[in-house]
Amino acid sequence: MPKLLQQAASSLLVSTYQAGKLVIVRENEGKLNTHFRVYNRPMGLASDGGRMALGTAYTVEYYRNMPEVARKLPPEGRHDAAFLPRHGHITGNIDIHEMDWAGDELWLVNTRFSCLCTLDNEHSFVPRWRPKFISGYAAEDRCHLNGLEVVDGRPKYVTALGTSDTAGGWRENKAGGGVLIDVESDEIICRGLSMPHSPRWYQDKLWVLESGNGTLATVDPDNGQLETVAELPGFTRGLDFLGPYAFVGLSQVRESAVFSGISLTERVSERNCGVWVVDIRSGQTVAFLKFEDAVQEVFAVSVLGGMRFPEVLGGNDKHLAISYSLPDEALKEVVQPRTAAH
Structure with missing residues (x-):
């Protein structure tokens, strides 16, 4: 993994809700x-x-990269990116799953209310789309909508663990009731999936993770034909790409009712947690990062291309008090402080 990141001049962000951490992998x-x-x-x-x-x-x-701040972080000269918090939006408990930018708009999978939504300055969230089998908005997680992919600046693909219109109804057939949906046409592309997550459009192919099987697969959007590319030793959730490589998040999955009865638990007795890198040309694993002890579940994986050693500054970081971002026009009129005469 270190060699691969070095050659690609890139790094990773990994979220784990179970451990309450954002992991910066460099x-x-x-x-x-x-x-x-x-x-x-x-x-x-x-x-x-x-x-x-x-x-x-x-x-x-919300965060913004401020490279000038990065250069001043200790040890000086090591960091090449620094994400500073700009603002936050209180949504309430909507069980946010995947998110993606569509132009300047951030779209969220609002799993609790079974919809896609955006945010504005007045409301908790603004519902924008829901599957046609969902009759209305209710805080009931009816179908466990979870994955989202934006294509050409518009939300295009989503995944859900079922097509139920009742509270928590997706749980009844979680092992094989998953669907992949085309948002624009509102049609189901592929049925019978085992806990699908993370739909992605990459190199003119539609990719999806069948988490219940622990696999990375492609789907033909015209006929719904599924083709497995790789079987991995964990619950697959969280996916990003870089060149010929897929970076796949793996979770151990809990021994609970939610994860019982899926084929992965029967196929793999010792499941791993981390990030596995698959060569999409061959389906072979070429690198992996394995977490031990504290981290058992991964949710999102994001490749930071061209950022070798980034930092994400927390809300109490001392650099926030002395770091400023101004419009270009204002920067032209910024004067350097004069040093006191001695």
Whole structure:
């Protein structure tokens, strides 16, 4: 993993709601460096060049990359990106799952209310779309809507663990009731999936994780044909790509009613937690990061392309008090402080 990140001049962000952490995964002098930031149930993660958003238990936190600040962080010259908090939005407990940018708009999977939503300055959230089998908005997690992919600036694909219209009804057939939906046409592309997550459009292919089987697969959007690319030793959830590689989040999954009766628990007795890297040309694992002890579940994985050693500054970091971001026009009129004469 360190060699791969070094060659790609990139790093990773990994959210784990179970451990309450955002993990910054970086290469440092040939070794793997994992830096942990504490949050209240971090899940959905959207990063897009200079901006990042993180969904927590009842908020969405917005960040901006400020490279000038990065250069001043100790040890000086090590960091090449620094994400500073800009503002937060209180959503209430809507069980935010995946998030993605559509142009300048952030779209969220609002799992508790079975819809896709956006945010504004007046409301907790603004519902924008729901599956046609969901009759109305209720805080009942009816179908466990979870995954989201934006294509050409518009929400395009979502995954759900069922098509129920009753409170928690998706649990009745969780092992094989999952669906992949085209948001624009409102049609189900593929049925019979085992706990699908993380739909992605990459290299002109539609990808999906069948978490209940622990697999990475492709789906033909025209006929719904599913083709498994790789079987992995964990509950697959969280997916991003870089070149010919898929970065797949793996969770051990809890021995609970939610995860009982899925094929993964029968196929793999010792399940892993971390990030596995799959060569999508061959389906072979080429690298992995395995968490021990404290982290048992991963939700989101995001590749920060071109950022070798980023930092995410917490709300109490001392650098926030002395770091300023101004419009370009205002920057032209900024004067340097004069040193006192002696």
